[in-house]
Structure formats: structure tokens, C-alpha cells
Amino acid sequence: MSMPVLYDYWRSSASYRVRIALNLLGIPFETVPVNLLEKEQKAPQHLARNPQGLVPVLDIDGLRLTQSLAIIEYLDETRPGSGLLPPDPAERARVRALAQAIAADIHPVCNLGPVGHVMALTKGGDEVRVAWMQKFIGEGLAAFETLLDGPATGLFCHGDRPTIADLCLVPQLYNAHRWNSDVAALQRANAIAQRCAKLPAFEAAAPRT
Structure with a gap:
């Protein structure tokens, strides 16, 4: 399976959360920058990835995921022992x-x-x-x-x-x-x-x- 791809902006706090999660879980990933100041998030190419025109977007496990908390919870649920959410x-x-x-x-x-x-x-x-x-x-x-x-x-x-x-x-x-x-x-x-x-x-x- 191909390496995960994270579409992000370096100062986006939502993207920052996902970068931390991927690093904590030892998941290598490729970064594709989306410059928010130049409104690249509203370009057709990015809207095809996320109709909301937001970052991050993560391509992983054959899926395309949006919304940072949903992404992190998916990583927690599919990578046993991550500890990003407690079991209780x-x-x-x-x-x-x-x-x-x-x-x-x-x-x-x-x-x-x-x-x-x-x-x-x-x-x-x-x-x-x-x-x-x-x-x-x-x-x-x-x-x-x-x-x-x-x-x-x-x-x-x-x-x-x-x-x-x-x-x-x-x-x-x-x-x-x-x-x-x-x-x-x-x-x-x-x-x-x-x-x-x-x-x-x-x-x-x-x-x-």
C-alpha cells in the first residue's frame, strides 16, 4: 500500500495535531502543502479532496479522511495500543x-x-x-x-x-x-x-x- 499523504498547511493547528499523531504512531507520511494564505484550499484541486476547503486531508489505508479529530480517532482505532484515547x-x-x-x-x-x-x-x-x-x-x-x-x-x-x-x-x-x-x-x-x-x-x- 502506498505511503500516506497529508495535505496540510504548516501553521494550521488542525494539521499540526495530525502530524503529531502520525509521528507518535510511527507512521511515515508524505506532505503536500496547501497554502492557505494563497487560497489554495479553495482551488478546484483541493475542493475535490475536501469540499469544505479545509486542511488537513489524509490519504491513508485506501481512504481519504478529513477533520483532524476524526482522523486521529481513526488512527487510534486502527493502530492498537496507540493510547490516544483511553480504553475506559x-x-x-x-x-x-x-x-x-x-x-x-x-x-x-x-x-x-x-x-x-x-x-x-x-x-x-x-x-x-x-x-x-x-x-x-x-x-x-x-x-x-x-x-x-x-x-x-x-x-x-x-x-x-x-x-x-x-x-x-x-x-x-x-x-x-x-x-x-x-x-x-x-x-x-x-x-x-x-x-x-x-x-x-x-x-x-x-x-x-
């Missing part, structure tokens, strides 16, 4: 809730499309973009920090090995730093991200500036 239903629910607190609540409103539309409506410039990012990233991660306040949190978001929750947290903190969002007080989240950064799978997936 209650623990899985907690990990999914943590992941979705970022992927479903912070990430969508900070995507290029919504932010560009807000700037057009307000006729604002970069100051509007920055203020928007800081508000939603800052507030969302502050809530995430509170969600980590419990005995189920270990060295990582859930227990002592990375799960899908950590795969969402690290890219979102990258975005927080990119937009100068004040996240210094997030002691648990920052400590977890620092541990993740020491793991080769996370380091290799990080955006290169």
Missing part, C-alpha cells in the same frame, strides 16, 4: 471533552474565514484581528486550564501519556504565543506543553518559522 468510556469522554474544548470552541472562531469576515464587517485592520484572537484564545485556554484541575490530570492532560487532548493543546498554545495572548498564568497547560515539547513526535511536527 468515562476517561474517553473526558479526553474528548478536553480536545473539543479547543477544536470545537476555540479553533473555529479563530480560523481565517471567520476572522477575515469580522475584519471586513468592522473595516478593521490588524488590530481587530489581534484583539479577536487574544480574546477567544485567551478565554478558551483559561477555561481549559480549569478543566485540567482534577485528579485525572497527570504529567499530560489525562494521565501520564499523551492523548488527543495534548494533541489539541500544544498547537493552540502555539497560536496563543503567535498572537501574544496572555497565557503565562496557565500553569498546568504550560507545564504539559513543555513536557510535550521534549518528545520527538511533537518536536518534529512543530511549525518551522
Whole structure:
């Protein structure tokens, strides 16, 4: 079977999550860049891969998969022992809730499309973009920090090995730093991200500036 192909953009936090997952599971893959700033995601070639005009898209196992969390859950379910989701239903629910607190609540409103539309409506410039990012990233991660306040949190978001929750947290903190969002007080989240950064799978997936 051919090598998996990941259609991604280097700064896309959704793509970043999938890169980490593939690295953690030791799955070699080919990268095909899709430049979001040049609107390549809206070109017919990419819309044929994903009608939503989004990244990532992963070709693997004879399938074409979209949506980062769905991709990661597929990898978890088809690669035994991955640990990206715990086996216990209650623990899985907690990990999914943590992941979705970022992927479903912070990430969508900070995507290029919504932010560009807000700037057009307000006729604002970069100051509007920055203020928007800081508000939603800052507030969302502050809530995430509170969600980590419990005995189920270990060295990582859930227990002592990375799960899908950590795969969402690290890219979102990258975005927080990119937009100068004040996240210094997030002691648990920052400590977890620092541990993740020491793991080769996370380091290799990080955006290169």
C-alpha cells in the first residue's frame, strides 16, 4: 500500500495535531502543502479532496479522511495500543471533552474565514484581528486550564501519556504565543506543553518559522 499523504498547511493547528499523531504512531507520511494564505484550499484541486476547503486531508489505508479529530480517532482505532484515547468510556469522554474544548470552541472562531469576515464587517485592520484572537484564545485556554484541575490530570492532560487532548493543546498554545495572548498564568497547560515539547513526535511536527 502506498505511503500516506497529508495535505496540510504548516501553521494550521488542525494539521499540526495530525502530524503529531502520525509521528507518535510511527507512521511515515508524505506532505503536500496547501497554502492557505494563497487560497489554495479553495482551488478546484483541493475542493475535490475536501469540499469544505479545509486542511488537513489524509490519504491513508485506501481512504481519504478529513477533520483532524476524526482522523486521529481513526488512527487510534486502527493502530492498537496507540493510547490516544483511553480504553475506559468515562476517561474517553473526558479526553474528548478536553480536545473539543479547543477544536470545537476555540479553533473555529479563530480560523481565517471567520476572522477575515469580522475584519471586513468592522473595516478593521490588524488590530481587530489581534484583539479577536487574544480574546477567544485567551478565554478558551483559561477555561481549559480549569478543566485540567482534577485528579485525572497527570504529567499530560489525562494521565501520564499523551492523548488527543495534548494533541489539541500544544498547537493552540502555539497560536496563543503567535498572537501574544496572555497565557503565562496557565500553569498546568504550560507545564504539559513543555513536557510535550521534549518528545520527538511533537518536536518534529512543530511549525518551522
